Amino acid sequence: MTLFRAAILNPIDIKSWQFLLDGGLLIEDGRVRAMGHFNDLVKHYPWEPVTLDGVILPGFADIHIHWVQHAVRGRYAQALLPWLATHIWPEEARYVDAALARDRAETFYADCLTAGTVMGMSYSSPHPEAAHIAHAARRGDWITGNVVMTANAPADLVAASVKPPADLASLSETIGRAHYAVTPRFAINCTVDDLAHLGAFACQEGLAVQTHLAESAAEVQEVKRLFPQALDYTDVYDAAGLLGPRTVLGHCLHLSPREWSCLKGRGCWIAHCPSSNEALDSGRFDLDCARLHGIPFALASDVGAGPSHSMLHVMQRFRHQHRAVGVRVDPEEILFRATIAGARAMGRGAVAGNLGPGKRGDFVLMPRSARLQSPQSWFEDLLDGSPAELEQRPLGTWIAGHPVFGGARPALAEPLAPC
Ligand SMILES: [Zn+2]
Numbered sequence: 001m002t003l004f005r006a007a008i009l010n011p012i013d014i015k016s017w018q019f020l021l022d023g024g025l026l027i028e029d030g031r032v033r034a035m036g037h038f039n040d041l042v043k044h045y046p047w048e049p050v051t052l053d054g055v056i057l058p059g060f061a062d063i064h065i066h067w068v069q070h071a072v073r074g075r076y077a078q079a080l081l082p083w084l085a086t087h088i089w090p091e092e093a094r095y096v097d098a099a100l101a102r103d104r105a106e107t108f109y110a111d112c113l114t115a116g117t118v119m120g121m122s123y124s125s126p127h128p129e130a131a132h133i134a135h136a137a138r139r140g141d142w143i144t145g146n147v148v149m150t151a152n153a154p155a156d157l158v159a160a161s162v163k164p165p166a167d168l169a170s171l172s173e174t175i176g177r178a179h180y181a182v183t184p185r186f187a188i189n190c191t192v193d194d195l196a197h198l199g200a201f202a203c204q205e206g207l208a209v210q211t212h213l214a215e216s217a218a219e220v221q222e223v224k225r226l227f228p229q230a231l232d233y234t235d236v237y238d239a240a241g242l243l244g245p246r247t248v249l250g251h252c253l254h255l256s257p258r259e260w261s262c263l264k265g266r267g268c269w270i271a272h273c274p275s276s277n278e279a280l281d282s283g284r285f286d287l288d289c290a291r292l293h294g295i296p297f298a299l300a301s302d303v304g305a306g307p308s309h310s311m312l313h314v315m316q317r318f319r320h321q322h323r324a325v326g327v328r329v330d331p332e333e334i335l336f337r338a339t340i341a342g343a344r345a346m347g348r349g350a351v352a353g354n355l356g357p358g359k360r361g362d363f364v365l366m367p368r369s370a371r372l373q374s375p376q377s378w379f380e381d382l383l384d385g386s387p388a389e390l391e392q393r394p395l396g397t398w399i400a401g402h403p404v405f406g407g408a409r410p411a412l413a414e415p416l417a418p419c
Helices: 038-044 067-072 080-096 096-113 128-137 157-161 167-173 192-205 217-226 235-239 257-266 275-280 287-293 309-323 329-337 340-345 377-383 389-392
Strands: 002-011 017-028 031-037 050-058 060-066 117-124 141-146 208-213 247-251 270-273 297-299 364-365 397-399 402-407
Touching: 002 038, 002 329, 017 038, 017 235, 017 329, 017 402, 031 038, 038 235, 060 067, 060 247, 060 270, 060 309, 060 340, 067 096, 067 117, 080 096, 080 157, 080 217, 096 117, 096 128, 096 397, 096 402, 117 157, 117 208, 141 208, 141 217, 141 377, 167 192, 192 208, 192 235, 208 389, 217 235, 217 247, 235 377, 257 287, 270 340, 275 309, 287 309, 297 309, 297 329, 297 340, 309 389, 329 377
Parallel strands: 002 050, 060 117, 117 141, 208 247, 247 270, 270 297
Antiparallel strands: 002 017, 017 031, 050 364, 364 397, 397 402
């Protein structure tokens, strides 16, 4: 058992969090045994504490990130479709090289830990081997999937892609159901038959599904042209059986009332990616509408359209975009959307997301400030800064109670056991 002593800010829901100026966090066998005021806790557990100079937050969850775009993040283009063709597809083609993929995967996970991200959902390139490499190299709790792209894409990527329904079973078996997501890149890159095969497979195996939906207006128009039989973009996925409570849909910026109702009915999650939406000028997520329909959503970086893997930066842009148009966003909700909501979207709500009893001891240490007496003020300050500053802001990161980063680049370690 390890007893940590520090200030602690623990999210509860979208309206509340628990703040302890002098807190104690007891970790036993990698999980939270108890948390509370240090002086109360130490009476029951009289251990010598590990005193940390900072504020403990739960580790962050990023539920939409393209790990194979990490090296080219922030290379803006005018809009989604030209950006994909110019910057992204040539980069992803390079992941046919296993040595490059291994090297990039190590850098990706190390950078995530340095930024305080301990779990998430990632998109790999079309190459099955790259998805295996990402899974084997993972540090933290990750769900990943090879993007399926069998149409309207460069020949080398189409050739590398799994052709549904062949090969899907072997991939999900080797990576494991808890860590594999069926991942059609987006409707434009798949045929009606491919999407149906993917939907049937995900349903049969009980797998997570991740894809993009209605990110840009031009994309919506292209989907309309390619799928004239569909009611709308959402219907393309719905008709294929891809929508359900284990589905995480990136963006959802250009939806009709019928589509919002459909997502609500299917119980889908949305990955809201504010920094990416700004970068590609894709539009603003209709936060009021999501709230009105009670649609669950969590924050995500969408690297490489998102310029940074820092969830602090994503939270900053979330705050800025919606407050700028007069939509209320409280600090408690901001933290909730980057932690508990992400864990729930991944199906990990019972084991991760905050520092409640029994949950995995995943946490990040942030610097204190003179405004810590008011946790709201301290938290607002925490989100200020450039992407580069925010990527480096955490003082340390722990997974299952073990330090994995602490002021320096983490050393390579064995992949952690799945939760
Ligand atoms: Zn994306």
